[in-house]
Amino acid sequence: MPLKLVQSRGSPARALGAPCSACDIRDISICGSLSGDELERLRQIVSTVRFAAGQAVIHEGDPAETLFNVVAGAVKSYKLLPDGRRQITGFLFPGDFLGIALNDTYAYTAEALEATRLCRFPRRRIEALLAEFPNLSQRLLVEASNELVAAQDQMLLLGRKTAKERLASFLLALSDRAARQGRPHNPIELSMSRGDIADYLGLTTETISRTFTQLRRSGVIRLAERGEIEILQRQALRALTEGG
Amino acid sequence: MPLKLVQSRGSPARALGAPCSACDIRDISICGSLSGDELERLRQIVSTVRFAAGQAVIHEGDPAETLFNVVAGAVKSYKLLPDGRRQITGFLFPGDFLGIALNDTYAYTAEALEATRLCRFPRRRIEALLAEFPNLSQRLLVEASNELVAAQDQMLLLGRKTAKERLASFLLALSDRAARQGRPHNPIELSMSRGDIADYLGLTTETISRTFTQLRRSGVIRLAERGEIEILQRQALRALTEGG
DNA sequence: CGACACCTTGACCAACGTCAAATCCGGTGG
DNA sequence: CCACCGGATTTGACGTTGGTCAAGGTGTCG
Numbered sequence: 001m002p003l004k005l006v007q008s009r010g011s012p013a014r015a016l017g018a019p020c021s022a023c024d025i026r027d028i029s030i031c032g033s034l035s036g037d038e039l040e041r042l043r044q045i046v047s048t049v050r051f052a053a054g055q056a057v058i059h060e061g062d063p064a065e066t067l068f069n070v071v072a073g074a075v076k077s078y079k080l081l082p083d084g085r086r087q088i089t090g091f092l093f094p095g096d097f098l099g100i101a102l103n104d105t106y107a108y109t110a111e112a113l114e115a116t117r118l119c120r121f122p123r124r125r126i127e128a129l130l131a132e133f134p135n136l137s138q139r140l141l142v143e144a145s146n147e148l149v150a151a152q153d154q155m156l157l158l159g160r161k162t163a164k165e166r167l168a169s170f171l172l173a174l175s176d177r178a179a180r181q182g183r184p185h186n187p188i189e190l191s192m193s194r195g196d197i198a199d200y201l202g203l204t205t206e207t208i209s210r211t212f213t214q215l216r217r218s219g220v221i222r223l224a225e226r227g228e229i230e231i232l233q234r235q236a237l238r239a240l241t242e243g244g
Numbered sequence: 245m246p247l248k249l250v251q252s253r254g255s256p257a258r259a260l261g262a263p264c265s266a267c268d269i270r271d272i273s274i275c276g277s278l279s280g281d282e283l284e285r286l287r288q289i290v291s292t293v294r295f296a297a298g299q300a301v302i303h304e305g306d307p308a309e310t311l312f313n314v315v316a317g318a319v320k321s322y323k324l325l326p327d328g329r330r331q332i333t334g335f336l337f338p339g340d341f342l343g344i345a346l347n348d349t350y351a352y353t354a355e356a357l358e359a360t361r362l363c364r365f366p367r368r369r370i371e372a373l374l375a376e377f378p379n380l381s382q383r384l385l386v387e388a389s390n391e392l393v394a395a396q397d398q399m400l401l402l403g404r405k406t407a408k409e410r411l412a413s414f415l416l417a418l419s420d421r422a423a424r425q426g427r428p429h430n431p432i433e434l435s436m437s438r439g440d441i442a443d444y445l446g447l448t449t450e451t452i453s454r455t456f457t458q459l460r461r462s463g464v465i466r467l468a469e470r471g472e473i474e475i476l477q478r479q480a481l482r483a484l485t486e487g488g
Numbered sequence: 489c490g491a492c493a494c495c496t497t498g499a500c501c502a503a504c505g506t507c508a509a510a511t512c513c514g515g516t517g518g
Numbered sequence: 519c520c521a522c523c524g525g526a527t528t529t530g531a532c533g534t535t536g537g538t539c540a541a542g543g544t545g546t547c548g
Binding site: 489499507 | 519520521522523524525526527528529530531532533534535536537538539540541542543544545546547548
Binding site: 087 | 323325326327329330331333344345346347351352374375378381382384385386388389390391392393395396397398399400402403404405443444445446486487488
């Protein structure tokens with residue numbers, strides 16, 4: 001019972017844009033797994049799109065026709081309940097992949113947090129490349145694996161951690177991720193609002209605010225200008241992460 | 245266009261004396277994506293292992309040297325905080341894949357809920373096959389995608405749903421999954437304890453118990469013999485899932 | 489300079505957790 | 519068949535964390 005990809009049909013590739021081989025974020029993105037030839041094929045199907053802060057990139061429930069790679073900016077992805085309760089499932093930064101879940105419809109909505117640039121891949125074309133370049137599907141699998149591990153950490157956080165532990169975990173994770181992706185990691189620049197943090201951590205803005213105050217008063221962090229957060233005692237913050 | 249499984253009609257017709265081609269759960273497992281030849285290669289690296297209820301299959305933090313496929317029984321996977329708080333990240337049933345996260349160490353512990361039989365694949369061998377059979381890595385990617393979607397649903401549940409909504413969601417998800425995998429789906433057989441359900445839903449045993457009572461009193465479910473749960477009003481239960 | 493969105497703080501409240509005590513139930517041995 | 523044991527489950531009384539509601543502060547951008 002072999003698994004077959006439904007082959008892409010339709011209009012020819014529309015080329016344009018800068019070569020992927022010179023891409024700023026190539027090393028930290030999915031494209032890093034591809035050779036010169038493969039990159040060229042990818043370039044033929046990619047286009048660049050921009051979104052202003054607050055604009056939706058994809059909508060939960062819409063047919064999943066496009067995959068994105070964040071090039072610059074920041075994105076939040078979230079799910080809603082009918083009465084408006086919201087759970088943010090992740091924040092995406094340059095190099096992160098959006099829409100990896102290869103299902104018929106998007107499982108969540110994604111919205112730009114600030115001016116954002118993304119690479120846009122028609123899904124049918126990507127699937128054709130998957131069949132051609134095993135590297136690519138292996139790389140996507142690795143990516144999905146990492147997301148899965150992060151999702152499990154988040155379940156532990158949402159199911160079992162206190163407000164203070166959640167916020168400490170969040171700040172450290174943001175800082176660590178920024179470091180890994182070569183962005184400034186202390187002070188941390190928060191591109192999201194208190195409300196977004198709350199909806200990510202399963203709390204309310206008020207609780208986020210109170211907990212920030214608590215961490216600040218205990219000297220673990222400092223609330224710097226432009227909403228940046230400086231970590232003053234990384235070890236202490238790490239301890240708070242698991243109830244120390 | 246979504247990735248689609250294309251079933252070849254008729255039997256693959258590989259006797260071989262090998263169990264894989266005649267495997268009970270082949271159609272619902274990862275192996276369903278493989279042709280006769282590939283299956284034979286898989287058979288060469290697989291072995292069957294059995295675990296009694298309560299035995300650990302893998303340990304969080306151990307080097308990830310093995311992947312498993314559940315053949316019979318049931319497994320829970322969980323993460324612990326240093327002080328013993330526990331979050332169950334999933335329950336696995338026949339056909340489910342354990343250890344898909346291809347990282348160096350296991351991200352969670354997995355433990356048999358009852359007498360359980362699993363197929364055991366050495367990880368290095370699987371990785372070799374991945375390079376050889378693109379089908380396999382694509383199928384694993386689909387599997388990982390589905391897990392990712394489920395994980396996001398679970399985040400919404402843990403972050404934003406009330407106790408009653410959580411339990412309703414859990415019961416329906418169990419029933420739906422059992423149906424999809426061809427197991428009895430009403431009454432639902434709960435292979436896990438109240439404590440396990442609590443640790444999966446981010447609640448306590450007491451709250452689970454009280455909420456069961458509430459659902460029973462309102463006539464939505466019935467607590468049948470041997471701990472089975474009969475769904476009496478599926479529509480009502482579905483409504484409760486999102487606060488209806 | 490004023491409007492508006494975001495953030496902080498305070499007072500009070502409710503959902504769920506904690507602690508404790510029945511009760512149930514399957515397994516065991518007489 | 520029945521009595522008993524031990525763990526799981528249920529139920530009850532009460533406590534706590536974080537939510538709700540409301541007011542005031544801060545900063546940013548016309």
